[in-house]
Amino acid sequence: MALCHGWPSHQLLKDLVNDLYKNQTRVTADLAYTIRFMFGDTNNILRFLEGLFDNYNEALYSHKFFYPLLLQRARDDKELRSTIKNLLLSTNSISEKVSLYALLEKVDGIDQDIITWKQQELLSQEVYRFGYNITSNKLTSLIEVLDETSSDLTVYN
Secondary structure (H helix, E strand, O other): OHHHHHOOOOHHHHHHHHHHHHHOOOOOHHHHHHHHHHHOOHHHHHHHHHHHHHOHHHHHHHHHHHHHHHHHHHHHOHHHHHHHHHHHHHOOOHHHHHHHHHHHHHOOOOOHHHHHHHHHHHOOHHHHOEEEEOOOOEEEEHHHHHHOOOOOOOOOO
């Protein structure tokens, strides 16, 4: 674990991670999520999120392991933020809308496109539906997430 955080780009660590995958070594949940969010590509993380949104009950326990790592990765990885933004702007899933907006808001990823999307969502009946909120690890209405910052419709980026 210390090696993951201390030298995430060191070749020795990459070799160890590859050995873990090849040998299908059992690791703790904490280490597994650390490896996923430090070394997983954007598509790998999106597949994880899509699975999570399909069955968010599984996240209720594991949230404490993956959420801080996801938050850090989203703060550090511009490509991931861009991909999350594009998914938010195109999704029909209420859990994706709630979670992805809340996540982008946490990492200062709100831009003019998202503000425009938010203004349209606030006018729809969809805002009264509930979805899984990845930032709070509970069901939340879309309006509750959007209202947290609705008085501040400025561009952050």
